[in-house]
Structures are given as structure tokens and as C-alpha cells.
Amino acid sequence: MSISKERWAELALHPVRIRILRSVAGGRRTARDVASLLPDVPQATLYRHLAALVKGGLLDVVEERRVGGAAERVFALAPGGATLGGDALAAATPADHERYFTVFVSSLLAEFARYLARERVDLVADGVGYQQVVLHLDDAEFAEFARGFGELLQPLLGNEPREGRVPRLLATVLLPLDSPPPPPPPPNDSAGP
Numbered sequence: 001m002s003i004s005k006e007r008w009a010e011l012a013l014h015p016v017r018i019r020i021l022r023s024v025a026g027g028r029r030t031a032r033d034v035a036s037l038l039p040d041v042p043q044a045t046l047y048r049h050l051a052a053l054v055k056g057g058l059l060d061v062v063e064e065r066r067v068g069g070a071a072e073r074v075f076a077l078a079p080g081g082a083t084l085g086g087d088a089l090a091a092a093t094p095a096d097h098e099r100y101f102t103v104f105v106s107s108l109l110a111e112f113a114r115y116l117a118r119e120r121v122d123l124v125a126d127g128v129g130y131q132q133v134v135l136h137l138d139d140a141e142f143a144e145f146a147r148g149f150g151e152l153l154q155p156l157l158g159n160e161p162r163e164g165r166v167p168r169l170l171a172t173v174l175l176p177l178d179s180p181p182p183p184p185p186p187p188n189d190s191a192g193p
Contacts (some may be wrong), residue, residue, distance in 0.1 A: 005096065011056040013083070013103040015110055016041055016049050021058065021082050022169075026157045028062055028076045037167070040114070050075065054088070108171055126188040127168065134177065 010020060023029060023037040035046055053059040058081035063074035084092070092100070115121065115128065123129075137145060153189075157162065 004025050005084055005092055007056065007099060008084055008088065009052060009060070009096070011058055013100060014049070015103075015107055016045060017053060017058075018103070018107045020046070020049055020053060021077065022078055024059060024075050026077075029159060030072050030074055032072070037161075053081075074113055099110070104171075108169075111169055 011017060019041070020034060023034050029102055030035075031047060031050055034050070035041070035043060046167065050059065054061060054075070057078055059075045060078045060081075061073045062076045064071050065074070066072070115126075134146070135142075153170075161167065
């Protein structure tokens with residue numbers, strides 16, 4: 001994808017567009033499909049954002065078919081449409097990353113608020129959880145963890161909606177922490193008074 005990081009951020013880092021990209025990821029969706037996955041988004045708003053994502057190159061129209069008298073477009077993520085490439089991430093400034101991360105976290109807060117606004121909320125029964133853990137890993141262990149995590153997720157990403165399947169949002173944040181200072185050396189008991 002030949003889109004600048006600034007243009008990608010302008011297009012993708014929007015609360016409704018993030019949700020649209022997420023709903024299309026891993027499959028092909030019509031506007032009607034996306035609307036059924038995002039029932040709180042007004043139809044005119046949804047169509048406006050779909051058009052912006054197509055025009056900006058983040059979504060592709062992979063098929064057009066006639067339904068009744070209207071043309072129905074089928075959307076899929078453009079290659080690299082949902083994420084910035086490695087070069088663009090490396091070129092992003094700390095301020096860029098702070099902005100990207102703020103929108104990411106804001107979208108999580110909005111999803112959690114939507115969940116809490118439901119008529120019935122049962123965190124245990126619904127499998128809702130949030131936690132932070134620290135993993136002490138060297139580079140090889142981290143690479144193995146990332147590979148295993150990816151292998152675990154990959155087959156699940158292609159699951160299509162169907163009766164009994166609940167869409168579940170999994171968000172990950174991995175970042176190195178500052179290493180704590182080494183502990184002080186033990187007192188030397190062999191020294192005399």
C-alpha cells in the first residue's frame with residue numbers, strides 16, 4: 001500500500017472507521033453485513049465512512065453484484081489496509097505513536113462502554129477480563145511467544161459469524177518495561193570491626 005503514515009492515520013484512526021476495518025478484517029463484507037455488525041452506526045454515517053476507506057485505499061471493492069435494482073458492493077481489506085507497515089511505523093515520531101495509541105485505547109474504552117450499557121451485563125458469564133502481567137523474556141523467548149500466540153490466533157481469525165458464535169474483542173499491547181535496578185550486593189559479613 002503506498003499511502004503515507006499521515007494519510008493512513010487520518011483515515012484509520014477514527015472511532016467508526018476502526019470498527020469498520022475490524023468488521024471487514026479476515027473476510028468479505030457488504031455494507032449490509034457491516035451495518036448488521038455495527039447496529040449503532042447510522043446508515044448514512046456508515047456509507048460515508050465506507051466510501052472514505054475505499055477512496056483512501058484501506059478497503060477494496062472486490063465484487064459488485066445486482067440485488068434488486070441496486071448495485072451491492074462487497075468490501076475486503078486492502079493489502080496492508082488495517083495496519084501501518086514496518087517502514088511507516090519506524091518512521092513515525094513518538095508524538096505519532098502517542099496519537100495512534102490514544103485512539104487505540106479510546107476505541108477500547110468505547111467498546112467497553114457499549115458493553116456496560118447493555119441491558120444484561122455479566123462479566124464472568126460473558127468471559128470479560130482485563131489484566132496486566134509482566135513476562136520476563138529474552139529475545140528468543142519473546143520470538144517464540146509471539147510465534148505461538150500467532151499460531152493460536154490464526155485459525156480463529158477466519159471464523160465467520162454464525163449462530164452461537166459471539167464476537168469477542170481481543171486487544172493486545174506489548175511493550176518493554178524499564179528494567180529494575182539490580183539488587184544491592186549482600187553485606188560483607190567477613191569484615192571485622
